[in-house]
Every structure is written in structure tokens, then in C-alpha cells.
Amino acid sequence: MNAQQANVENIANNLANSNTSGFKARRAQFQDLLYQNVVQPGTPSGQQTITPTGLQLGLGTKAASNEIIFTQGDFSQTSNPLDLVIQGNGFFQIQLPSGQLAYTRDGEFQLNRDGNVVNSNGQLLSPQITVPPNAQNITIANDGTVAYTVPGQTTAQNAGQIQLAMFINPAGLNGVGQNLYLATDASGDPIVANPGGTEGLGTLLQGYTEQSNVSVVNEFVNLIVSQRAYEANSKVVKAADEMYQQMNNLTQ
Secondary structure (H helix, E strand, O other), X not given: OHXXXXXXXXXXXXXXXXXXXXXXXXXXXXXXXXXXXXXXXXXXXXXOOEOOOOEEEEOOEEEEXXXXXXXXXXXXXXXXXXXXXXXXXXXXXXXXXXXXXXXEOOOOOEEXXXXXXXXOOOOEEEOOOEOOOOOEEEEEOOOOEEEEEOOOOOOOEEEEEOOEEEOOOHHHOEEEEXXXXXXXXXXXXOEEEOOOOOOOEOEEEEOEEEOOOOOHHHHHXXXXXXXXXXXXXXXHHHHHHHHHHHHHXXXX
């Protein structure tokens, strides 16, 4: 019952973030617990024979992990030239106030008062990209090159290069909220390069955001299955309690 409760909480979090840009759903995974070995498999049952199967009574299940599913979400077109989508593998790098780098698939970016590209929380995109106040026609190429024009000039000016990071095991990243992940020993060190390079990183698409990859239909199906499993387990507990009561009555 505790395992199914954890499953319901995981489903609830997925559903709550079904409209969160760049959100990646989590899938609960379970493991069976220890077994009571009443008869160990392979125990001798005679001089020339052994027990073929044994008798083991399981002690239930537990929630082992909730793996992050990094499938691509749908694209939504916007009017913001700083909104970006990663087509394929990779994460944007965000510099936290502590100086540590965090990683995200949320490409909703804006400019702060200093002309720096920041996320919705005002945290800097890394490497830092800065454009002047009079910048016009900001363009971001598929390879992450940022350019702009200024009044009176026709030649585009280069504002910097967006780089992406990828991990050998992205499911091992540590989610810390605000659409951000931190690297861990399980995820491995980030591989940083330009988008679309030979390292397998995806390319950028300007003027779009990546929506959550949560399937509301699948989550509701999983919710119904989890609820029914919880109900079935509660009935088993009730039945076992009634059996113990009958046993107690026999001894009186």
C-alpha cells in the first residue's frame, strides 16, 4: 500500500506539470522485498531427490526509483525570438547564484536589464550572452550562434555562442525544482559542445518552446491501475485480519 501511495504521488506530480515547459515525466519503478524461506529451493527431500521449487513467502514491494523519461515533448510556437527548443539531445546550462551550473530543457529565455540572456528566474544562461539595448532582429542559428543588427547598420553583429551539455546517463540527474537539474556521480560529467556537432547534441530551433512530455491519458490509466492495486491490497489486509481473529477464537 505504501508503494502504491508513492506511485500515486509520482503520477500526481506528472499531471501537475503537464503544462510545464521542458518538464520530463517520471516513471515509478518497484522491487520485491525479502522472502521468508519456509523451504529453500533445492533442499534435499530424500536420499536421491531435491525440492524442485521450495516455498518462499514474499514480504511485499517497495518503490525503488522514479526514472526520468527524456523523450522529446511537442513544440509550441511563440512570438519571443529568445525562446529556444533543443531538437534532440542536450541541456541548456544555467549559472546559479552560487556559481554552480544547473541544466534544463526549458528554453524560455529573456533579457535582463543588463542585456544578458536569462531564464524565467533571472539566472544567467551559460556561456553568457549579452546584447546591447539598441539591438534589433536577434537571430539564433541552429548551431547556437547568436547575432543581431543595430540601427544604421546592415551587417549582423555576433553576440556569442550558445553551448549545450549532454550526459551519458541523464536519468541520473538530480531534479532540484524550477525546471533545473544538477549533475551527480550517477549522471557523469557533462559533455559540453556546440549544438549539432559531432558529439551527438541536438540543434536549436528559434521561436519555439518544448512542452511537457507527460501523456495525460497514460497518467490517468496508471492512476486507475494504482488505485485498484491499493484497494486490492487493503482488502488483503482486511482478510488477513479476519483470519487472525478466527484463529484467536479457536483458542478460546
